[in-house]
Amino acid sequence: MQLVSAVAGGIALGAIYALVAAGLNLVFGVVKIINFAQGALLTVALYGVYVFYSLTGADPYWSLPVVVLVMGGIGYLIHRGLIDRVLRKERTSQLLITFGLGMALKYLCLAVFGPDHLGVATAMADRVVTLAGVRMTLASVIAAAGSALAVGFLYVFLHRTRIGTAIRAVAQQPDSAELAGIDVRRVYALAFAVGTALTGVAAALMAPIYTIQPDVGDTFGVMAFIVVILGGLGSVFGAATAALIIGIGQSVFATLVDVQMSTAFIFVLFIVLMIARPSGLFGRTARVA
Amino acid sequence: MTAATPTPTAAAAADADVAAAPLRGRGLAEAGRPVRLTAVAVLAAALLLPLVPGMPFYYLQIGVLIFWYATLGTSWTVAGGYGGMHSIGHAAFVGVGAYTSTLLYVDLHVSPWLGMLAGMALAAGLAVLIGWPCFRFGIRGDYFALVTVALGQVVYEIANGASFLTGGAQGVPLPYAGDDPLNFQFETRTALYYVALVMWLVTLVVAYRIRRSGFGFELIAVRDDEIAAARGGIDVSARKLLAFATSAAMAAAAGTFYAQFILFIDPGSVIAITLSVQIVLMSVLGGMNSYLGGTVGAILLVPLSQYLSTALSGRPGIDLAIYGVVLVLLMLYLPAGILGTLRGSRRWRSVIGW
């Protein structure tokens, strides 16, 4: 029984990892940079949810459209102002600029909101439901289902729309895309904006479950990398599978062995797997699918 | 020779020359009198600073922090600058050094001097453990950086979680033993200042010697083009491992010093990813290709951060936010760092060891 609820909790956790990772993956697949600021952007989005909640008093779930739009805008500006300007420079510059950005954002949150743990309460989902014999808060069910839905939407967007197909085309052959009349630089900015907007979705979904403080995005950010690398860069489904495996693994380890060490367990696992299978668990080629 | 390889222009040739040039000549020895005089003056000032009557302790403390961060920045330069291994988990090695000597001292009463050596050995061992498979399987660039991020997190979580050994998040206080130089404790803080100065000087000299050695030359060849270096008969993995382990050991020594200076360690102060990024920033701001880069970075950033955290004491975090902004601006406008602006001049290049 304990194991079953650990697995259920792991699925909810894994779904959120998958969502944060999807944004990272999109940016890596299209723009070909690793966005080390993704975790800090999630933190910013969570504080965005908090600000919305304290200003309006409305249920935090209502913040979703606002936070998604604001984060998308922030992502667009970050790309245009920073990333686009280092794309032709050395990898070092690209690596460190997103790192510096993440650090600036995180500590700006600390400076503005202080180190306290803040919480938002949801009246809508503040009850316990029983699903297949497992008791879970409605909020975590919503987080899991909402994340799965958002990843599904992303997949449909990439595969069934003209712009989405253009994004995939750019990911595969930027020069050919440019020669087909696609403005590659704009597609890059769009991909970065969408990738960042996904942290807004994640924030609105997870805010009722997690307390908000400046470090909150760090673990999710690093976990998202691990998910992306293990799932195979660019593969939406590979990443989703990896996210579930990691979420469940972490949750089960926390239940059966030790809560404190569950994160360390995942990191060790990651280092081992990274070295053993640098191309990810599921394949050799980087792709956007 | 096909026509596909047109003659490079003079400008391109000069550029390639800057990138790949070994250190020619006698380096510092031929730097010329003004440079040597300046170096001697700076060193003398550093040596005499604590002897100034009425020197406030606060300034000495800033001096110690400059030496500390300069040591860390220089250690990073050896791996990240010379070897192109952009570690964003160097705090893991600082933490290994700090925790090794401290736990040996607190639990087993081993002198921290010995503990420092043990910590350096452990950190070097950890670097080899991580580096060996990475370099063997060709994990470099962004992927290597990611592995080091994960490494930093693992060490952090272990220090945080294994509280039976490390005291967990509560940290470990070190007993103050009064004047006990054999146990790395001193009655006056002036003595610690000199210890820090020596630590920094030793690191600097080691980094300088490495740069001018055959090993340093091979390391830079590996950084610029691994495949060509391997074809030239250089054992790429071995060179990278040696540099990474050396760098880790230096960082571990600085970790022990921190523990003896503050007399308290916890995961947040010696292993946090924030420290890892600060270490990178010191080297990158100064110029990560130069053995002097970490020092220049520390001289600029430590006072700035001290000033900011005092001036904005109501806003914790703003100083670190500004570090982040500095890193972003550097990458946009000055990716080669401050010393990098001097690399065009042949004479300066031998001084800064670009």
Next chain:
Amino acid sequence: MNEALDHVMLRTRGLVSGYGRLETLHGVDVDVPAGGVTTIIGPNGSGKSTFLKTVAGLVRTWRGETLLAGEDVAGEPAHALVRRGMCLVPQGRVVFPLLTVEENLRMCAFTVSSASMVRERIAQAYEFLPVLADRRRQPAGTLSGGEQAMLAIAKVIMLRPRVLLLDEPSLGLSPKMIDLVYEKVRALAGQGLTTLIVEQNVRKALAVAGRAVVLVLGTVRYAGPVDQMKAEVDLGRLFVEGEG
């Protein structure tokens, strides 16, 4: 201007460009008359591909002008030039390997906003290149080399450009496929499409072209009608010289 502009679809004057700091083209003047086939030939590494990429906006123009129907378009990005009617089919792998054949065609018509027109052109492309119709749901990366070459040519049907720039269309293809590609090129040219072909396969290129430009080490050695060139330029010697 000594030639009437309405006869010249594409004209470059003093075009200089290159990669990094390396100058590859040292002031190239080329005229491509409207409605005809022009070819650029020359030894390996003379800057033929660079010339096409510069004209198409993929490589930055350092100096000089590129006139498309009399308008200077040098410095415009490639995607904007596509909207002006410039179409470069680059050499090698040109398709989006993980998109299906039909998605590839749709992407080639990215600048066409009318959905019904896109549908119509896809039908025309399948009619002109029937081999693609059988493969429409297949990822383009799984096509054979010849089929990929057909897909590359289909871009012309989708875009309806004013100028077609073809970079080494015969590269890596079997003789049979080369014949087929040139048959399609000739058919398109027959409909009045202005075409500029860069080719290693000199015989093939000269068979379809009315005008030739000989480019050696980034400099134009000859420009004029093909039949006159054969009298004026010793091609055999030129290539040996260029290789040496």
